[in-house]
Amino acid sequence: MARQEAHALAFHLNGGDPGILAGPDAAGCVLDAATAAPQGHIPYWGQAGNFVLDHHGMKVRIDLDGVFGIGATALPFPGFAAHVVDRDAPFLSDTGFRSFLGFHMPLTPGLSVETYVRTAIAHQIKTDLKGRLVRVARRAVE
Numbered sequence: 001m002a003r004q005e006a007h008a009l010a011f012h013l014n015g016g017d018p019g020i021l022a023g024p025d026a027a028g029c030v031l032d033a034a035t036a037a038p039q040g041h042i043p044y045w046g047q048a049g050n051f052v053l054d055h056h057g058m059k060v061r062i063d064l065d066g067v068f069g070i071g072a073t074a075l076p077f078p079g080f081a082a083h084v085v086d087r088d089a090p091f092l093s094d095t096g097f098r099s100f101l102g103f104h105m106p107l108t109p110g111l112s113v114e115t116y117v118r119t120a121i122a123h124q125i126k127t128d129l130k131g132r133l134v135r136v137a138r139r140a141v142e
Helices: 002-013 027-035 113-127
Strands: 049-055 058-064 080-084 097-100
Touching: 002 027, 049 113, 058 113, 080 113, 097 113
Parallel strands: none
Antiparallel strands: 049 058, 058 080, 080 097
């Protein structure tokens, strides 16, 4: 419900123009930036955020979508991107980047953003990587 209300507000503030995310001055982009979590802090649900997470010794920079992210009105959970922090350490992708758009899990009361992100990363490592992190390829860092 809050997602639809946020989009309706952005649409209204954008003068009825559906391009609420058409550029940095568009209403949705302004609202997203104004309500984002402080840099380095784990956001609340609905906030965009950028923070570093230590996942069992692997440092991961997370860019989490807020209420205006891709699929925010259709998907139950926000998308996020995982970026390598230490290019010399094993990571969850040989490119140093992994998108988590559309990851879903059971809706659980009290589920935190941090738990959601950690669960998605653990699932990626367990299933796609068969439990083993990989080295970031040199071509991906140059």
